[in-house]
Amino acid sequence: FLLASPSRGCIPVQKPSPASLGGAHPAETLGRTVLAGWGNSVPRMLALCLLSLAWLSEGSQRSEPMFVAVTHRLLPPDYDSNPTQLNYGVAVTDLDADGDFEVVVAGYNGPNLVLKYDKARGRLVNVAEDERGSPYYALRDRQGHAIGVTACDIDGDGREEIYFLNTNNAFSGMATYTDKLFKLRNGRWEDLLSDEVNRDVASRFAGRSVACVDRTGSGRYSIYIANYASGNVGPHALIEMDVAASDPARGVVVLVDVAAKAGVSKYTGGRGVAVGPILSDSASDIFCGNENSPNFLFHNWGDGTYRDVAAAVGLDDPYQHGRGVALADFNRDGRVDIVYGNWNGPHRLYLQSGAPGRVRFRDIATPKFSMPSPVRTVIAADFDNDQELEVFFNNIAYRGSSANRLFRLIRREHSDPIVEELNPGDALEPEGRGTGGAVTDFDGDGMLDLILSHGESMAQPISIFKGTQGTSNNWLRVIPRTRFGAFARGAKVVLFTRRSGAHLRIIDGGSGYLCEMEPVAHFGLGHDEASSLEVTWPDGRVVARAVASSETNSVLEVPYPLDTEEPLVPAPLECGQGFSQHKNGRCVDMDECTKFPFVCPRDKPICINTYGGYRCRSNKRCSRGFEPNEDGTACVAQVAFFGGYPSAGSWPGLPYSALLPLVLGLCLCLYAL
Template sequence: AGLPQVPRMLALCLAALACLAEGSQRSEPMFAAVTHRLLPPDYDSNPTQLNYGVAVTDLDADGDFEIVVAGYNGPNLVLKYDRALGRLVNLAQDERSSPYYALRDRQGNAIGVAACDIDGDGREEIYFLNTNNAFSGMATYTDKLFKLRNGRWEDILSDEVNRDVASRFAGRSVACVDRTGSGRYAIYIANYASGNVGPHALLEMDPAASDPARGLVVLLDVAATAGVNKYTGTCGTRARTWRACVPRGWPCGARTWRVCVPRGLIRREHSDPVVEELNPGDALEPEGRGTGGAVTDFDGDGLLDLILSHGESMAQPISVFKGTQGTGNNWLRVIPRTRFGAFARGAKVVLFTRRSGAHLRVIDGGSGYLCQMEPVAHFGLGRDEASSLEVTWPDGRVAVRAVASSETNSVLEVAYPADTAGPPVPAAMECGQGFSQHPNGRCVDTDECAEFPFACPRDKPVCVNTYGGYRCRGHKRCGRGFEPNEDGTACVAQVAFFGGYPSSGSWPRPPRGALLLLGLGLCLCLYAL
């Protein structure tokens, strides 16, 4: 009589095993919550309110970073790590005598924030994108652009000379760009248009009419000149090179964290990519109404810390997380500077290592939806060491330098290259495995396929040079869009994934914990049968 129940029970067991296999984490937790210790919820430093964008800059020029948070139904926050107290504190206190008081701007309903040096004084200004409860078209409250002037942070958009360019349109995001390579940044504001009301704006300083030394900064909206005065009334956008995937019911594609990319954009050198979901640990926040986030090393231990803001549908305090892995690994932090000494946002930093090749970072001018990361190229090196680095500024100027072993686990500042009478004389330096030094002093890829003796064995005689390495293949020919697999026995797609599956059947090895769970579940199923 019990036999008909066997297939049903077997199906239930198999379904349970599938859930165990899919849900099992492939790694140890990456983050541990430290909010209770570093930023406990309170009225002054971590109020329970709606927050949105997060940016990282150095407001007081002391070499340590501050975390600027856009407050939506409360004040903006400026969080700084107090080494004596061992916690983050809010510099923008509710005291009119404080130089940071104006940054609070409770009436703005801010959602976006970005920092950059717009006037070339070597200090970054702060732009808050305010909504004032207007979600498209005209708004009743302007954005704010704060500059340190007369010993206090003051809004220069409220100056008489700038009132005509102050944005009175609802917006969604803000970023900084050095479009001319001058070292002075323009601020791009993505307004949320309603019909023909509210085009995007691009604000930059008018050098001829300004006197930054006296605190006079005259702004121009050059969006029309630059060809970016567009009218956009949606979050999800589509361009020739990328497409935001917006599932039904989601408010904006930027919040889904899922991007459809063209062929070849995501690759793993020498083989098909293996994309593995990691275990975020406490940062998973299943009950969190996340709206913004940033990573920065605010305490100087060489590990990136994670700060998450909340407020999409419920007032929640800010969360702070520390990394739980890699405490014994090597690292290097690189800070390029503009010709004026400010953070060179938009600069490209390539770090060459002794064993793991080249690593690329771009100094952030505005990332994602509402946020801006720290102006640092942070490199986690594991047990490897850096050999040299190359910095390219937005104007195309390049600087290269060697990295000594003694500089591991430190912060390197790279000044803007000084003008010289003739071409600089390159110094000899090590470029690391897969690279060699060009006569111009820069590290370039080594073509191993052109070297003698021949790099590939007889059974795989086809040598394909790659950036920092090479691949050996058999003689098998494949059609367009396909390539031979590692052993040359079959053709596999050059696309990273098809329908969520690796194109060549290359799967990450499951951890022992997952195998134990599967084995235990199988034993329980057999016992039940």
């Protein structure tokens, strides 16, 4: 681009790429370039103020559109498959066990939809026809006014059941119509909650999101129901099969609410739910974003019982109103991070750090990222397969236009990711009444497709979008299975690559808002190749296997490891840069500081091992009660811990990365004046 100079006309300036910055902010490099180009011909005040403004800015939005609308081709609006109605939650599952995914959409003032990709016609069709002879007919359930939907295997038969959270027009407290839990039985989908043995279990409370939790690692899932309480009416519920009282082979599934026993029976305005090993190594934890009350982070104690530690780790966010949420590892340090949106409040981008028992979450959201909006679903995925994750905010046009937003998080070594705003293209939808969304790969080309539902204040059809960038990049999709053969929701998948280290994905049992993402770990590889992968199930079982070059750009299914299948001698694996194979067969982080004692230079002699790498810092000496910061450039106060998790009040609110540009810019302007 060009910058105007009074003495030299227009100066061409090359915008630096993140890789060339060496950790510097793009605006910092831009400022140096501007000053060098203008020399001394411009008053110092103007130059310094320009530098400070450039530093304070987060960069302009990338102009290349990420998505193009393909609704007209894949799902043209019509009465049968894409009616113009109020829709809400979206879940991705395989209802007919043919290996292809279906998309289940919760219909509010119309029928629920089951969208299946017809390969011959190259489009989606609704198989839940308005025909009583159809096995899917009961799923339509027009009377339910469904809002949330999830799918998982609750009885261990290897197929997923479908749970619809029905509000029946009630905002909170009691509803007049129960939720539905559908199972394929007798050749058709039937509601288990209508069985005589389960009538007392059926929820009659208004709620929002539902999610699937394998709380004990059995391979059988519980349904977590984020009800919206009114006073002491409508606590959160956790419904699962009573194994002792059930006989699934004969179609008898007895359900029981174990929320009180598990420690999650809370009264609050429940909203978004995400499920995965957030704090645990393998067991499924539950994050619940709430309205009018603090968030929950239920930590699994390993026996299927939970304790809320949100305040202790700094995730309670008590004065905001949570909506959509997603789990991801944004800085590739092997830890699960959390991104979520607050309704017309600051959106959060929390990175996890600290040792077990000393965990904290630190919000690194930039001003643009955190900018309040009427947000609904939040999705974290690699839409262009370039190895960097994007975060999609699906907004609802509430009291005016509110466009959807898209950000890319660019990983940096030993520093927080760069947050870059992208152009969503056709997925901008400024007048869209966004209520739900999910991603999957309909046509098997390795590019994630985005499906968005609309409703609440205006009936609108469903929208489908396809990515336009990164079509030549490599990719890999991994589908873990439970011991019963169903999708292993809550599993953790780590992919080791030849050049870019380890990448982590969670098969989330919830995610989004009112929604459930596909049960797939989708990895964009760019021009890199995978060398091996590791799957961890909620019960702690682990499988590590090599990935051949021929398996690039394919879908890999990973079965649950049976005892008879475990090899006596682990197969050799190529773990990639920064990792090595342990004697147990798994790829583990290599401790470069121990293996190479003199790896650090003299001016920064202290070596600190990191996930997949290391960093060096100066030998800073601090007074009692203080400790060196991560770079060893300053002393910071030590945080006192007295067992368990630290108090929430011990964590700083605003990250240093946000304070530095603000303070520097202010100082520069004052100096110039």
